[in-house]
Amino acid sequence: MAEVSKDSYQAINWNHIEDELDKATWEKLTQQFWLDTRIPISNDLRTWRGNMSPEERELMNLVFGGLTTLDTLQSQDGIASLRKDAVNQKEEAVLNNIQFMESVHAKSYSSIFETLNEKATIDEIFDWADTNQYLQYKANRINDIYQNGSALEKKVASVFLETFLFYSGFYTPLYFLGHNRMLNVAEIIKLIIRDESVHGTYIGYKFQLGFKKLSEEEQTKLKEWMYDLLFELYSNEEQYTHELYDGVGWTEEVLTFLRYNANKALMNLGQEAMFPDGPEDVNSVVMNGISTSTANHDFFSGVGNGYLLGQVEAMDNDDYDI
Numbered sequence: 001m002a003e004v005s006k007d008s009y010q011a012i013n014w015n016h017i018e019d020e021l022d023k024a025t026w027e028k029l030t031q032q033f034w035l036d037t038r039i040p041i042s043n044d045l046r047t048w049r050g051n052m053s054p055e056e057r058e059l060m061n062l063v064f065g066g067l068t069t070l071d072t073l074q075s076q077d078g079i080a081s082l083r084k085d086a087v088n089q090k091e092e093a094v095l096n097n098i099q100f101m102e103s104v105h106a107k108s109y110s111s112i113f114e115t116l117n118e119k120a121t122i123d124e125i126f127d128w129a130d131t132n133q134y135l136q137y138k139a140n141r142i143n144d145i146y147q148n149g150s151a152l153e154k155k156v157a158s159v160f161l162e163t164f165l166f167y168s169g170f171y172t173p174l175y176f177l178g179h180n181r182m183l184n185v186a187e188i189i190k191l192i193i194r195d196e197s198v199h200g201t202y203i204g205y206k207f208q209l210g211f212k213k214l215s216e217e218e219q220t221k222l223k224e225w226m227y228d229l230l231f232e233l234y235s236n237e238e239q240y241t242h243e244l245y246d247g248v249g250w251t252e253e254v255l256t257f258l259r260y261n262a263n264k265a266l267m268n269l270g271q272e273a274m275f276p277d278g279p280e281d282v283n284s285v286v287m288n289g290i291s292t293s294t295a296n297h298d299f300f301s302g303v304g305n306g307y308l309l310g311q312v313e314a315m316d317n318d319d320y321d322i
């Protein structure tokens with residue numbers, strides 16, 4: 001074999017795999033590829049106009065405004081910052097896939113807004129998202145870690161964002177799905193949750209590889225930082241949840257769901273749970289919503305193509321089966 005010079009530009013070789021999980025994740029993610037334009041959101045218009053109170057419509061709009069901010073952060077800054085620490089070229093390729101899907105997620109909410117709302121209302125939603133103090137706090141806190149954190153800190157931030165912070169928003173469409181309302185909108189949310197499940201598991205796995213290489217002292221320090229960050233984000237999330245959900249009276253059940261998902265985020269990172277809340281504590285209507293099998297699309301045939309993710313399999317839809 002010819003000697004490869006140090007300044008040669010290395011072609012990616014998928015016939016030489018450093019880590020089987022990169023290849024398995026690539027295959028899983030490409031199998032479950034989807035686009036917002038394939039979901040008939042307008043089929044929900046009748047329910048939106050006839051069966052939703054103004055308060056419920058506003059809640060839905062605001063949570064989707066918040067989710068737009070967070071998926072924008074992932075697509076613009078999050079994945080780009082993680083890619084700098086990729087340990088091989090296939091990991092970079094997987095992150096490229098993830099980054100594009102984050103753009104699809106962010107765009108999906110606009111498709112929902114466009115179908116359901118007038119332009120003036122849409123502008124109001126974006127004004128709200130760009131100025132809401134609790135939403136801005138979490139977006140900026142996470143982005144600060146993306147810009148200035150270590151490779152492992154950035155992975156923690158990403159998993160906390162995707163496996164924990166998104167769920168104050170996901171609660172609303174899952175609740176309505178559990179009550180048989182806004183089913184096509186919920187379909188989009190379930191597709192997003194299915195993607196996030198793989199992202200959280202994969203990035204959590206990459207975190208664990210790096211974490212294992214730290215000294216015991218470094219591990220203890222990083223753990224402390226991690227739990228402090230989670231607690232700080234949870235405190236902010238409590239206020240965000242009060243602001244969104246006090247009006248409809250769901251605040252406490254949303255907080256239970258958040259604590260349950262915070263534990264899932266820690267599990268993705270190979271860490272101990274922080275809260276006592278388990279799946280049995282979450283509103284069963286929401287659990288039913290999340291475990292309802294996807295209905296409209298034949299491209300779900302790839303879902304059952306499971307692969308082994310070691311011990312860290314987390315936030316799979318199956319977890320929500322009761």
Ligand code: MN3
Pocket residue numbers: 071074101102105192196
């Ligand atoms: Mn996303």
Ligand code: MN3
Pocket residue numbers: 074098102162195196199
């Ligand atoms: Mn993601």
